[in-house]
Amino acid sequence: MIYFPSLFPDEILYSAFSRYHRDSGNENHKLTMEDLFGDTQVCASLLFPSHLTSLCDRMPPGSLYSPEELIIYHTFLPYYALFISDKRYLEMKEIMKSGKGTSAYMQIGKPASTVKTQQGLRYCPTCVIRDREIYGEAYWHRSHQADGVFVCHYHPNALITTNVTHTKQRNKHEYVSLEIILKNEDLQYNPVPPQSFNILKFIAEQTNLLLSSSWNPLGLLKLNRFYVSKLQHMGLANHTGRIRWADLIPAFNLFFGKELLIELQSHIELSQEATWLHKLLRKPRVTCHPLRHLLVLGFLGETIESMTNQISDYKISYEPFGKGPWPCLNKAANHYKDPVISSCEITRCSKTGMPVGTFSCSCGFVYSRKGPDQSNDDRFKIGRIKNFGEVWNEKLRIISQQDISLREMSRRLGCDPKTVISRLSDSKTVISSAVDQESMRYKEEWKKLISSNSELSVTELRKLNQSAYTWLYRHDRTWLHEHSPVNRKSIKKRERINWEERDHQIAKEVQLAANEILYGKSDKLIRVTKTEIGRRIGKLPLLFKMLHKLPETAKQLNVVLETVEEFQKRRINLKAVELMNTNAIVKRWELIRVSGLRKKFIEIHHDVIDDLTVT
Known part of the structure; x- marks a missing residue:
């Protein structure tokens, strides 16, 4: 060749070949194939053109293009690179460089994919105007031809689909330039549905990112671990990586909407058990179309860039309780709250399905809590103590022989007072000693209280030493009753109440109280109610409970009470x-x-x- 057109940014090789055919003046497309590849049997492939080594060898002297550069910047292999294995990626490169182009689609899995290639090449009308201003002509953009791309990643408008198809062609050697198409049709500006624009824009932007960068394969296993770890953080997978499909599939369909998923050939019914999403999130055995990887990333709130960064930084593990070491929460140990626990055993809660972490310290203290942790403070919380350990038990034996209360013992040990008693039950001598000491102390206090206040009743004595009375009431009630003063009220002979006289007196008090409320000096206006009157005369219980014995008072109340x-x-x-x-x-x-x-x-x-x- 004495001439080959300069390639434009984001131009697909098909577009450059179509411009060469137009500019060469060849009437027969096979002549163009002969010029480009030295072989008239080469097909006009859009996604994975082959014979690229022959093409570069036939370019004019001084040409700077290499097969590697053409593959990376002007074919669709970078679109698939992240989501296939290293071996498959290298095989695809060799196929495209050599003359075995018929096997390229088989290697990438296109025939078996349920995402069928869209018919008709697409263009952006705004890009056409921009390209003509900058480069002098319009051309087919590579990023506009990817499956699932319906909007331009650069301009906020829909792409226009032409009748130029690259599948099932009548003439499989034919190249058609965009300028030839535009001569026969006007530029159109199709509106984008507002409810799906953001998602379509995301797909277009991420597709362009895949195509515009030189990516190395991440590996199916790393991709799977990344997706599952994100689902675990969202509560859609448990700590072992088991997917909660009954929650995931409805959430996924709701996020995108049924109509858009059908348009993108990716809708899933809850009753289906072997969909593309199942294959992608279970143990990876087959590759999946890049469009569906982008859908999963959009649902997870991630991007191509964030995914590759996290995988390269090894930030793809799910750690519901954070990274170790974890603190020992044994309050009896010298290393209390120090990060000395190096392992965490994670199990599943049978009731909630949430992860449960069990932390075992060398001091014998074992505790657990339900996760996942929401903040760093959760590291210092205990859900349940499974084993106290020898260090804790030794501290309990020591302080149980000291002159301190059970409540103080429980505070020092970080547990409930009942736990102290139950743990001491294994050593009857110690517990009886501790309880007996406390009993003797409170009994002495109670005896001294009675001797110095012989005229007071039990209620009055209790107010003077509430702790002693409460402890004796709970632990030795018989002794307390035997050593308490007799209730003097029970000795006095009850006098009969003159209800008629009481009724007459209270009726007068009600009238006076009502007048005071109505005409008394007060900054606040008060309504005349039974409660307010009873509170003022100090007979509130009588007005509510004994009014049936006070007819005159009841009559007086009916007169003075105010409605709202x-x-x-x-x-x-x-x-x-x-x-x-x-x-x-x-x-x-x-x-x-x-x-x-x-x-x-x-x-x-x-x-x-x-x-x-x-x-």
Whole structure:
């Protein structure tokens, strides 16, 4: 060849070949194949063109293009690179360099994929205008031809699909340039559905990122571990990596929407058991289409860049309790809260399905807690103590012989007082000693209290030493009753109550209390209620429990008690008087405001308000 067109950014090789065919003046496409590859039988492949070594050898002298550069920047192999094995990646390169192009699609798994290649090459009308201004002509962009790309990653508009197809061609040697297509049709600007635009934009951007960078294969196992660890953080997989499909599939379909997933050939029904998502997230055995990897990344809130960074930094493990070492929470040990535990055994809670971590220290202290941890403070929480250990037990034996209370013992050991008693039950001598010492101490205190306050009742004595009374009541109630003063009230002969006289007296007190509420000097307006009257006369229980024996009092209450409406009416009149003392005219809105009336009371008392105010 004496001429080969310069390749534009993001231009697919098919586009460069179509421009060469147009500029060469060849009427027969086989002549173009002969010029490019030296073989008239080569097919016009869009995604994985072959014979690239022959192509570079036939380029004009001084050409800087190499088969490696053409593969990376102008074919679709980088689109698949991250998601296939190293061996497959190298095999694909060799196939594209050599003349075995028919096996390229088989190697990448295209025929078996359920994502069928979209018919018709696509272009962005805004890119056409931009390319003509910068490069002098429009060309087929590589990033626009990927499966699932319906919008331009650079411009906020939909791509336009042409009738130029690269599958099932009548003439499999034909190359068609974009400029030839544009001569026969006008530029169109298709709107993008707003409900799916962000997702489609994400797919387009990530597709362009895959194509515009030189990626090395990550390996199917690393990809699988990354996806599962993210699902574990989202609560859609347990600590062992078992996927909760009943939760994952509905959440996945809801995130994208059924219509969009159908359009992207990736919709999944909950009843299906061997879908592409199952194959991708279970033990990796086969490769999956890059579009579906992008869908999973979008659902997980990740990108190609964040995924590759985390995998390269080995940040793909799921650690529901963080990284070790973990602190020992044995309050009896010298290394309390120090990070000395190096291993954590993780199991599954049978009730909630959440991970449970068990931490065992060399001091014998074993505790567990339910995860995952939400903050660093969770590292210092105990869900359940499984074993106290010898260090804890020794500390218990020592402090149990000291003159301290059970509550203080439990505080020092970091447990409940009942736990101290139950743990001491293994040593009856020690427990009896500790309990007996405490019993003797409280009994002495109680005896001294009685001797120095012989005139007081049990209730009065209890207030003077609440702790001694409570301990004896719980642990030796018989002794407490035998050594307490006799209730003097039980000795006195109960006098009969003159209910008629009491009724007459209380009725007078009710009237006085009601007058005090109504006319007494108080900064706060108070409603006349049974509770308020009873509180003021000090006979609240009688008014509620014994009113059936106080007929005169009941009659008096019926006379003086105020309903809510009556109280509000009194409030309105008083506030009106206050306003009249300061204002010549009382306005309706001012009276309502100072009276603090709710809307329903304004409607009830509108006649009263209207009589006292002017509009």
